[in-house]
Amino acid sequence: MDQALPLYLGIQRELEARIRSGEWRPGHRVPGEHELLGHYGCSRMTVNRALSNLAAAGLIVRRRRSGSFVAPPRAEETVLAINDLKAEVEARGQAYRPDIRMRRERPATATDALRLGVAPGTPILALTLLHLADGEPHALEERLINLRVVPAAREVSFRDLPPGSWLLQHVPWTEAEHSIRAVRADARIAGLLRRRPGLACLVIDRRTLRAGAAIACARLTYPGDRHSFSSRLGPP
Amino acid sequence: MDQALPLYLGIQRELEARIRSGEWRPGHRVPGEHELLGHYGCSRMTVNRALSNLAAAGLIVRRRRSGSFVAPPRAEETVLAINDLKAEVEARGQAYRPDIRMRRERPATATDALRLGVAPGTPILALTLLHLADGEPHALEERLINLRVVPAAREVSFRDLPPGSWLLQHVPWTEAEHSIRAVRADARIAGLLRRRPGLACLVIDRRTLRAGAAIACARLTYPGDRHSFSSRLGPP
DNA sequence: TGTGCCATTATGTCTAGACATAATCAACCA
DNA sequence: TGGTTGATTATGTCTAGACATAATGGCACA
Numbered sequence: 083m084d085q086a087l088p089l090y091l092g093i094q095r096e097l098e099a100r101i102r103s104g105e106w107r108p109g110h111r112v113p114g115e116h117e118l119l120g121h122y123g124c125s126r127m128t129v130n131r132a133l134s135n136l137a138a139a140g141l142i143v144r145r146r147r148s149g150s151f152v153a154p155p156r157a158e159e160t161v162l163a164i165n166d167l168k169a170e171v172e173a174r175g176q177a178y179r180p181d182i183r184m185r186r187e188r189p190a191t192a193t194d195a196l197r198l199g200v201a202p203g204t205p206i207l208a209l210t211l212l213h214l215a216d217g218e219p220h221a222l223e224e225r226l227i228n229l230r231v232v233p234a235a236r237e238v239s240f241r242d243l244p245p246g247s248w249l250l251q252h253v254p255w256t257e258a259e260h261s262i263r264a265v266r267a268d269a270r271i272a273g274l275l276r277r278r279p280g281l282a283c284l285v286i287d288r289r290t291l292r293a294g295a296a297i298a299c300a301r302l303t304y305p306g307d308r309h310s311f312s313s314r315l316g317p318p
Numbered sequence: 319m320d321q322a323l324p325l326y327l328g329i330q331r332e333l334e335a336r337i338r339s340g341e342w343r344p345g346h347r348v349p350g351e352h353e354l355l356g357h358y359g360c361s362r363m364t365v366n367r368a369l370s371n372l373a374a375a376g377l378i379v380r381r382r383r384s385g386s387f388v389a390p391p392r393a394e395e396t397v398l399a400i401n402d403l404k405a406e407v408e409a410r411g412q413a414y415r416p417d418i419r420m421r422r423e424r425p426a427t428a429t430d431a432l433r434l435g436v437a438p439g440t441p442i443l444a445l446t447l448l449h450l451a452d453g454e455p456h457a458l459e460e461r462l463i464n465l466r467v468v469p470a471a472r473e474v475s476f477r478d479l480p481p482g483s484w485l486l487q488h489v490p491w492t493e494a495e496h497s498i499r500a501v502r503a504d505a506r507i508a509g510l511l512r513r514r515p516g517l518a519c520l521v522i523d524r525r526t527l528r529a530g531a532a533i534a535c536a537r538l539t540y541p542g543d544r545h546s547f548s549s550r551l552g553p554p
Numbered sequence: 555t556g557t558g559c560c561a562t563t564a565t566g567t568c569t570a571g572a573c574a575t576a577a578t579c580a581a582c583c584a
Numbered sequence: 585t586g587g588t589t590g591a592t593t594a595t596g597t598c599t600a601g602a603c604a605t606a607a608t609g610g611c612a613c614a
Contacts, residue, residue, distance in 0.1 A: 089597080103490065114565085115565070125601090127599070144566090145565080146563080146565045147605095148563090150564090150565085155487065158486070158524075160398040160494075162396040162496075162498070164395065250394065251391065257551060258396075258550070261547065262396070262520070263542055264500035264501075264519055266516070282501050284499060284520075306500030309499065311497065311498045324566080324567060325567075363569070364568060369595090380596090382577055382578095382595045383577040383578055383594055385595085
């Protein structure tokens with residue numbers, strides 16, 4: 083009963099099941115290509131593809147002359163999908179509106195330079211804006227854009243499309259750095275978010291680069307009483 | 319000057335560069351297999367591999383009869399590598415010691431059942447422990463283990479190997495759920511972490527499952543003044 | 555007793571074909 | 585005009601070979 087499942091995928095899943103179930107523990111020797119092609123009666127390219135995919139997924143380690151072995155368990159990883167904020171709010175069924183509180187074009191100060199990772203004096207665009215969901219502050223964004231890399235940002239109002247979404251659509255990035263931490267809202271942050279000072283907030287710092295050059299950075303501050311990030315990992 | 323770079327990888331990188339640089343925008347038609355094999359003078363399997371890899375990486379979308387196209391930009395994703403805490407502390411060059419503050423075997427209460435996702439009454443092991451780095455509280459862990467799935471946990475002291483590391487090594491998981499948020503430390507949490515109440519803390523809830531059955535869940539509370547999670551995404 | 559070299563082995567890459575499948579377009583017939 | 589059919593096209597999978605490469609172990613030679 084061939085249910086149109088490609089042969090290489092069938093082999094791949096069968097091996098994967100044995101590893102995930104714990105039947106084959108880390109370090110266990112996986113049958114080699116010759117054993118598998120004998121078992122399944124297919125060509126070497128086909129079992130090679132199955133094994134290569136498992137190796138690419140980090141489930142096995144392949145070594146010449148020795149064979150393939152179940153890889154040690156990988157460190158647990160959380161994948162946080164951070165959509166742009168417009169999509170994030172609209173996904174919750176709320177009306178989105180950005181509220182630009184500050185917009186300034188200037189040479190990078192020492193602080194800017196440190197945050198963005200450019201030389202002081204580099205022309206930048208600094209923005210502070212509130213992301214409103216049904217009129218209520220959803221998050222505060224403090225953004226710096228490197229105008230040397232993205233001069234076109236000078237001409238954009240960001241009144242409809244927030245800078246995160248705009249950049250995502252106009253400037254491809256190759257690397258991104260993130261850091262997530264918890265802080266207490268100081269008076270300024272609390273005022274902007276219309277909360278009491280001292281509220282615990284989730285702060286995400288993101289810096290995107292292309293070919294080593296900093297494109298932009300953003301600090302997103304979410305009121306902790308309103309927000310959490312969730313994710314689910316594993317085979318769908 | 320062939321620097322031993324496999325042909326398929328060379329093609330793959332060349333195409334990838336054009337996409338990442340923005341030269342080919344989303345929706346742009348990527349040269350098909352026949353065009354590429356004419357250009358590179360290699361067989362179809364080789365260019366197919368390059369294109370398949372790009373499709374697997376989400377950079378292009380392949381459609382029969384139509385061709386291959388640059389994929390729309392993916393939503394930004396943050397990958398948080400959450401190592402087990404012992405490794406996390408030792409990576410910082412500090413001495414790690416777990417301090418078990420509570421350990422109780424009991425049928426799941428209504429609260430437990432909700433957190434872990436099992437039926438009330440299911441036998442569980444509840445643990446509260448402090449992860450100490452050089453004697454200072456690094457994080458608080460409140461863990462529930464489903465003894466129906468992992469009965470062996472009954473016999474483990476967790477005094478050397480904390481439960482997170484033990485489970486990682488002994489029970490393979492297939493799915494994991496995470497949620498990250500910021501909260502203010504209440505009196506109990508603050509006392510355990512030896513901080514002032516009201517401190518902003520990062521709270522990570524993690525639930526691991528195998529084949530739909532809950533294995534364990536953990537709530538990790540990090541004092542916000544000591545900790546942040548970082549990650550870097552992109553080609554190595 | 556080393557030490558360098560060679561044969562063995564398993565994986566890594568690649569070729570030149572093959573048939574299958576899905577989507578699309580155009581021609582055809584009602 | 586509208587729906588059906590068939591040809592075309594690009595991708596998807598697969599085969600049976602090939603040579604390359606890295607690691608290992610043993611053998612021979614000094």
